[in-house]
Amino acid sequence: MSKGGQIMSNKTILIAGLGLIGGSLARAIKAGHPEYHVTAYNRSQAPRDFAMQAKLVDEVSDDFEQLAVAADVIILNFPVQLSIKFLETLANLPLKPDVLISDSGSTKQEIINSAEKLFSGQAVRFVGGHPMAGSHKTGVIASDALLFENAYYILTPSPLSKPEDLAELKLILSETHAKFIDLSAAEHDAMTAVTSHFPHVVAAALVNNADDFSDKMPFTKNLAAGGFRDMTRIAESSPDMWAEILMSNPDNVVDQIDQFTDKLQAVKSLIQDKQSDAVWQFFDQARKLRAQMPIHKGAMANFYDLFISIPDKSDAIHDVLGYFSCHHLSIINIKINETRVELNGVLQITFKTKHDLETAEGLIKANTDYDVYQ
Ligand SMILES: NC(=O)c1ccc[n+]([C@@H]2O[C@H](COP(=O)([O-])OP(=O)(O)OC[C@H]3O[C@@H](n4cnc5c(N)ncnc54)[C@H](O)[C@@H]3O)[C@@H](O)[C@H]2O)c1
Numbered sequence: 145m146s147k148g149g150q151i152m153s154n155k156t157i158l159i160a161g162l163g164l165i166g167g168s169l170a171r172a173i174k175a176g177h178p179e180y181h182v183t184a185y186n187r188s189q190a191p192r193d194f195a196m197q198a199k200l201v202d203e204v205s206d207d208f209e210q211l212a213v214a215a216d217v218i219i220l221n222f223p224v225q226l227s228i229k230f231l232e233t234l235a236n237l238p239l240k241p242d243v244l245i246s247d248s249g250s251t252k253q254e255i256i257n258s259a260e261k262l263f264s265g266q267a268v269r270f271v272g273g274h275p276m277a278g279s280h281k282t283g284v285i286a287s288d289a290l291l292f293e294n295a296y297y298i299l300t301p302s303p304l305s306k307p308e309d310l311a312e313l314k315l316i317l318s319e320t321h322a323k324f325i326d327l328s329a330a331e332h333d334a335m336t337a338v339t340s341h342f343p344h345v346v347a348a349a350l351v352n353n354a355d356d357f358s359d360k361m362p363f364t365k366n367l368a369a370g371g372f373r374d375m376t377r378i379a380e381s382s383p384d385m386w387a388e389i390l391m392s393n394p395d396n397v398v399d400q401i402d403q404f405t406d407k408l409q410a411v412k413s414l415i416q417d418k419q420s421d422a423v424w425q426f427f428d429q430a431r432k433l434r435a436q437m438p439i440h441k442g443a444m445a446n447f448y449d450l451f452i453s454i455p456d457k458s459d460a461i462h463d464v465l466g467y468f469s470c471h472h473l474s475i476i477n478i479k480i481n482e483t484r485v486e487l488n489g490v491l492q493i494t495f496k497t498k499h500d501l502e503t504a505e506g507l508i509k510a511n512t513d514y515d516v517y518q
Pocket residue numbers: 161162163164165166186187188221222223224226248249250251274275276277278279280281282283284382385389
């Protein structure tokens with residue numbers, strides 16, 4: 145909708161950073177707008193090759209600058225502070241007039257401030273973006289066109305944007321099927337500290353806490369069941385990404401840590417004072433509130449983990465994968481967890497569809513006597 149209010153059908157859209165989020169955005173943009181020329185920058189080759197083979201994009205390169213100067217729209221999908229570095233690079237390039245720049249980072253104030261400083265007085269439009277859905281998995285191979293379906297997609301206006309720029313971005317991203325909402329950067333960072341940034345601190349702390357305790361009682365980790373799993377899935381997220389998010393939203397996260405510490409101290413006192421009714425109220429209040437929260441169920445469910453208890457033999461993994469050959473299963477990750485040292489290892493295989501998970505489970509059961517569970 146730039147260029148005097150006309151809708152441009154032949155836009156060139158640059159997806160910079162072909163990871164989970166960049167890959168998912170590329171898929172959705174291409175699906176919604178086959179007429180756009182979608183290009184992608186990525187530093188390493190494997191994601192570029194994957195994106196071309198899977199027809200996510202029309203062109204790939206490791207030359208960011210060359211793609212940037214040819215783009216009408218640029219979406220940065222790096223860890224948040226790296227996106228700011230890429231903005232600095234963009235500020236020194238002869239970009240197309242009225243280029244629309246956005247990002248997908250999990251914090252917004254810092255990047256909006258940087259954009260304002262870097263581009264003031266230039267014919268550059270900047271709108272901050274943040275799709276509120278994702279995963280602990282990384283990389284383009286885990287990307288999904290429907291990752292953001294029904295999730296909130298926050299757009300943060302900046303002094304470098306007008307309402308029609310937000311409308312243009314929503315049109316480009318329409319096939320994400322996300323629910324767009326405009327928030328100021330300050331509102332965004334305060335609220336996401338509560339529902340996303342601080343919970344990641346808690347999840348990591350729970351895992352590190354269990355590890356510390358296991359020094360005393362090594363069997364502890366084997367007793368981690370559904371509760372621990374549900375509380376800590378996100379502790380497997382990328383430390384590159386999360387260190388940058390916390391450093392980019394420090395005041396709000398520290399406030400949350402203080403507030404939460406007070407909550408823990410309060411419940412600690414209730415337990416010590418044997419206030420069983422008050423402890424019951426504490427849980428009952430949370431149970432009712434949780435049931436009413438409109439929590440986005442999201443595309444996380446698109447990842448399906450199968451756990452196979454395999455003997456400690458070098459060919460066991462090879463054999464397991466061999467049973468899957470010819471079945472074209474959508475494996476997106478393979479990991480060995482040595483939780484039962486000296487007995488078995490646990491092979492964790494992640495599939496993209498439930499159907500593939502069930503096929504794999506059936507194949508393992510038919511060919512081996514290994515314990516296998518979802
Ligand atoms: N993962 C989520 O759940 C989620 C959800 C919403 C928003 N986000 C935000 O999206 C952004 C991207 O996250 P992601 O989940 O796609 O991560 P990812 O690890 O899957 O992808 C990161 C991308 O950054 C690139 N990159 C990293 N370091 C680089 C470097 N030094 N030089 C060049 N390229 C480099 C990688 O090659 C990759 O393309 C982050 O800002 C994150 O805060 C993540």
